[in-house]
Amino acid sequence: MNAVIYARYSSDSQREESIEGQLRECREYAERNNMTIVGTYIDRALSAKTADRPEFQHMIKDSAKELFEIVLVWKLDRFSRDRYDSAHYKHILKKNGVKVISAKEHISEGPDGIILEAMLEGYAEFYSAELSEKIHRGQKENALKGKNNGGGVPLGYLLDKKAQKLVIDPTTAPLVVEVFEKYADGKSVRSIVEDFNARGLKTKRGQPFNINSFSSLLKNRKYIGEYRYQDVVIEGGVPAIVPEDLFNRVQERMEKNRHAPAMAKAKEDYLLTTKLFCGKCERMMVGESGTSHTGAMHYYYKCSGAKRLKDCDKKAVRKDWIERVVVRLTMQRVMDEEKINRLIDAILVMQEQEDTTTPALRSQLAEIESSIGNILKAIEQGIFTPSTKQRLDELEAR
DSSP: OEEEEEEEEOSSSOOTHHHHHHHHHHHHHHHHTTOEEEEEEEEESOOTTOSOOHHHHHHHHHGGGTSOSEEEESSHHHHOSOHHHHHHHHHHHHHTTOEEEESSSOOOSSHHHHHHHHHHHHHHHHHHHHHHHHHHHHHHHHHHTTOOOSSOOOTTEEEETTTTEEEEOTTTHHHHHHHHHHHHTTOOHHHHHHHHHHTTOOOTTSOOOOHHHHHHHTTOGGGGTEEEETTEEEETSSOOOSOHHHHHHHHHHHHHHHTSOHHHHSOOOOTTTTTOBOTTTOOBEEEEEEEOTTSOEEEEEEEHIIIIIOOOOOOOEEHHHHHHHHHHHHHHHHOOHHHHHHHHHHHHHHHHSOGGGHHHHHHHHHHHHHHHHHHHTOOBTTBOOHHHHHHHHHHHHO
């Protein structure tokens, strides 16, 4: 008879070598009982409490192809530790003419075998539930003692492998405090991320920082010494990095931002983005925002050299002030009566020309208006560069 072997190991203190042991004993059983092994299905590090196992499902599907008559397992708990799943999938196999046989557990064909198989499956489910309870109890005890229960080690900490406890990392802990202080002082998460990445700082995995990593960092109560495991909360379970009052200020600001109106949370429109340059180092001025101690948002343009490279001492300028200056001076420079009349005359001339030229003229006018509009946004503290003035004169002449 043709047979396949199904082998599995989970995290229940088993190793990869246990698979080889299962396969060896199943092959020996097959040889003693005149079975021909035509395939193997192996699930590694997957629990038998669930049927969501790729190779297990592959085997169930293949059973309909009439390639084998027997599924050989080392023990029945390799097949499933859930009685209902076991009964369900054995029923499918039975309809496909396939039987499940245990290499280590001798189960007869008669009524006694039915009772024995049910008992073995019940014991497998009991063992799984008991093991889960023991693991939970052990992890709860670990939490009460401040021991690590696995998972990632947060930025600012190291894992003392001998004691299995988190200890402060003197290299990265100051960065954690810096993140909290900057956010509490009104900096946005995005601006903090950009600053850290511009400085070449990396996450524990050697990757650039991102908004999600900082957002979760700012909510992590481990930084005030609080260790949580499910419903267990241990004050002082880990060494604190951030003062509690600073942590609370950050939570208050995050909560305020979460409930802020949609318009207030929307991205601010910086009129002079890509058009405004530093009068000292000539680098681009970029938008920046901050929150005052009253919770009010303020918006600025800041030299990118001063913001990221720290090699320019140009101070930030208020967004509303510089934009008003630019608009006022632009209106004085461009939108006087003489220039408006020239534009009107040009439009009237267009209307008097043949219809065949109208589309082209309209397109040309749109381009001129667009160009003038762009130049209106290109004024900075120095107002005009020589090339900007030359281009504006050319457009006005047209």
